[in-house]
Amino acid sequence: MSGVFQKIEQYGHEQIVFAQDKDSGLKAIIGIHSTVLGPALGGCRMWNYSDEGEALRDVLRLSRGMTYKAAVAGLDLGGGKAVIIGDSRTHKTPALLKAFGRFVESLGGRYITAEDVGMKVADIDTIRTQTHWAFGGSNDGGSGDPSNMTALGTFQGIKSALKYLGMGDDLNGIRVAIQGVGNVGYHLCSYLSAAGAKLLVTDIYPTQIEKVVHEFGATQVTPDEIYGLDCDIFAPCALGAILNSRTIPQLKCKIVAGAANNQLETEADGYALFKRGIVYAPDYAINGGGVINVAAELDGYNQQKVLAKVTNIGNTIADILERSRQENVPPHVAADHLAEQRIAAGRTPQQAKPAKSSCCSH
Numbered sequence: 001m002s003g004v005f006q007k008i009e010q011y012g013h014e015q016i017v018f019a020q021d022k023d024s025g026l027k028a029i030i031g032i033h034s035t036v037l038g039p040a041l042g043g044c045r046m047w048n049y050s051d052e053g054e055a056l057r058d059v060l061r062l063s064r065g066m067t068y069k070a071a072v073a074g075l076d077l078g079g080g081k082a083v084i085i086g087d088s089r090t091h092k093t094p095a096l097l098k099a100f101g102r103f104v105e106s107l108g109g110r111y112i113t114a115e116d117v118g119m120k121v122a123d124i125d126t127i128r129t130q131t132h133w134a135f136g137g138s139n140d141g142g143s144g145d146p147s148n149m150t151a152l153g154t155f156q157g158i159k160s161a162l163k164y165l166g167m168g169d170d171l172n173g174i175r176v177a178i179q180g181v182g183n184v185g186y187h188l189c190s191y192l193s194a195a196g197a198k199l200l201v202t203d204i205y206p207t208q209i210e211k212v213v214h215e216f217g218a219t220q221v222t223p224d225e226i227y228g229l230d231c232d233i234f235a236p237c238a239l240g241a242i243l244n245s246r247t248i249p250q251l252k253c254k255i256v257a258g259a260a261n262n263q264l265e266t267e268a269d270g271y272a273l274f275k276r277g278i279v280y281a282p283d284y285a286i287n288g289g290g291v292i293n294v295a296a297e298l299d300g301y302n303q304q305k306v307l308a309k310v311t312n313i314g315n316t317i318a319d320i321l322e323r324s325r326q327e328n329v330p331p332h333v334a335a336d337h338l339a340e341q342r343i344a345a346g347r348t349p350q351q352a353k354p355a356k357s358s359c360c361s362h
């Protein structure tokens with residue numbers, strides 16, 4: 001893996017940690033992008049990467065994204081992420097998770113881990129037996145599954161985008177196309193349905209679809225049909241890179257606002273949406289409810305405070321869309337500006353603010 005320093009310089013990272021434990025087979029990379037605003041928080045992804053270069057690229061990209069996500073959410077946190085190389089269905093063992101936990105602990109709170117793809121709440125509980133710095137578990141003050149809060153923030157962001165277009169914030173009769181009705185998509189359907197929206201849904205798993213059709217009267221469409229639907233809002237809640245040169249020309253919606261990470265395949269796709277007059281609520285700004293929920297553990301989890309911060313995502317989206325209008329730049333660029341301003345304001349000679357030690361079960 002040559003050129004590692006070139007890559008981390010390009011992405012602007014502070015520290016990359018390569019961790020291996022022979023006994024358990026752990027191979028992990030922890031990326032600490034920034035601790036300017038506080039400890040670097042971000043989930044741990046377990047994935048069967050085709051090679052080490054792919055794993056490194058993923059951790060660099062994801063950890064930088066967390067810096068921006070925390071900054072626009074107004075959290076005193078930096079950005080980090082970890083990847084474990086391996087198939088979570090076959091290679092994940094308690095010994096491997098514990099070895100990972102020991103590496104996280106060795107960083108003394110500079111990096112705080114949590115769930116991501118391939119990691120469940122129960123896995124965080126196992127990691128937590130070895131470190132103070134694993135959040136989102138089910139015990140020991142853990143905040144649990146964050147997807148409901150991610151959905152609530154997305155719902156608030158959707159209302160702000162509607163308001164921005166002069167459509168009020170009443171969702172009654174508004175047609176929303178939701179791609180992916182897993183953890184977040186399901187909860188989003190619930191909020192939208194309660195507000196009177198008409199739901200058009202797709203997923204690749206029939207059981208997920210059946211649940212929302214049955215519970216919320218949603219209309220099922222195929223995965224290919226979702227892009228070209230006659231609807232007001234398209235809410236991507238499955239995969240990244242789904243806004244691209246193949247899908248953007250098909251869109252008939254006025255707004256794209258959903259929880260999926262990294263929705264724009266390229267920077268140019270954000271400009272393409274802007275040119276088409278489709279309002280895009282930047283992914284990392286609208287889907288910050290989960291990180292807000294997890295981060296709340298730092299001060300002792302308080303649901304009322306979390307709800308207030310997650311509800312404020314609506315104001316953040318309104319602010320970003322207004323900046324986009326005033327600066328005449330696409331919303332994803334306006335969001336980057338907002339994040340970069342906050343990070344620049346937080347830069348001090350000492351930089352890293354140490355996390356306050358919380359509880360630990362070991």
Ligand code: NAD
Nearest residue numbers: 146147150180182183184203204223237238259260261290
């Ligand atoms: P999930 O795995 O529970 O749900 C994703 C759903 O998308 C699944 O039901 C899956 O079958 C479906 N799907 C996959 N490919 C599809 C396709 N081509 N077409 C239609 N459906 C497809 O994941 P989740 O936790 O609900 O997260 C959804 C998205 O939101 C992800 O991009 C995730 O990174 C992002 N996100 C989640 C959280 C959170 O709190 N869980 C926080 C921030 C961002």
